[in-house]
Amino acid sequence: MKHLIIYTHLNPNSFTKAVVNEVEKISNDIGHETKIIDLYGDKFNPVLEFSDIEYSFMDGEAPTDVKHYQDKITWAEHITFVYPLWWGQMPAMLKGFIDRVFAHGYAYTYDENGPKGLLNDKSVQLIINTGNPNKTLSESGLQASMEKIIDDGVFGFCGMESKVTFFGNISLSTDEERKQHLDSVKNLVV
Numbered sequence: 001m002k003h004l005i006i007y008t009h010l011n012p013n014s015f016t017k018a019v020v021n022e023v024e025k026i027s028n029d030i031g032h033e034t035k036i037i038d039l040y041g042d043k044f045n046p047v048l049e050f051s052d053i054e055y056s057f058m059d060g061e062a063p064t065d066v067k068h069y070q071d072k073i074t075w076a077e078h079i080t081f082v083y084p085l086w087w088g089q090m091p092a093m094l095k096g097f098i099d100r101v102f103a104h105g106y107a108y109t110y111d112e113n114g115p116k117g118l119l120n121d122k123s124v125q126l127i128i129n130t131g132n133p134n135k136t137l138s139e140s141g142l143q144a145s146m147e148k149i150i151d152d153g154v155f156g157f158c159g160m161e162s163k164v165t166f167f168g169n170i171s172l173s174t175d176e177e178r179k180q181h182l183d184s185v186k187n188l189v190v
């Protein structure tokens with residue numbers, strides 16, 4: 001399988017990067033063709049510019065960086081996103097990646113029935129690391145809200161099936177708890 005890992009973190013010693021390393025290792029062990037996009041490492045520009053709008057809604061050319069990432073997504077059969085939860089949401093870097101790369105005409109279009117996803121041949125796994133324990137985020141309804149936006153608002157909108165896993169309490173977790181999370185990654189790589 002062609003497996004693309006997309007992650008966003010500025011710290012190479014972060015738990016997020018440790019999860020990425022584990023996903024990559026297991027993916028390679030299974031025999032998947034594996035590629036990684038490191039948005040901070042690439043210095044991706046997450047700000048939607050007028051040129052992006054010209055491209056997606058006015059028959060313009062795709063900006064070179066957008067085309068580069070779309071080619072990687074087109075290649076992939078399965079995509080794993082790994083990121084830390086910041087203010088109840090994905091980091092702005094990843095939000096900007098979706099704004100720019102999952103463009104109208106590429107990831108979705110409109111027909112007589114309304115919006116229509118164009119990436120139906122792909123599945124998505126998201127691993128979200130959070131400071132709060134899972135119980136807190138679940139009881140407050142935040143986990144369900146996030147899943148709704150991720151599933152219906154973003155990836156489902158583009159035709160993709162998505163599955164979300166939360167690794168909670170990362171800020172205060174012990175080495176043993178982090179190891180347990182990392183050990184469980186093998187159950188998440190399809």
Ligand SMILES: Cc1cc2nc3c(=O)[nH]c(=O)nc-3n(C[C@H](O)[C@H](O)[C@H](O)COP(=O)(O)O)c2cc1C
Binds near residue numbers: 013014086089130132
């Ligand atoms: C700007 C910022 C905002 C954050 N917002 C949240 C939040 O809304 N909910 C939460 O549970 N944790 C929040 N955190 C904690 C991070 O999710 C936590 O530091 C991260 O999961 C730890 O993993 P890492 O080592 O990969 O950064 C926030 C951290 C930062 C830096």
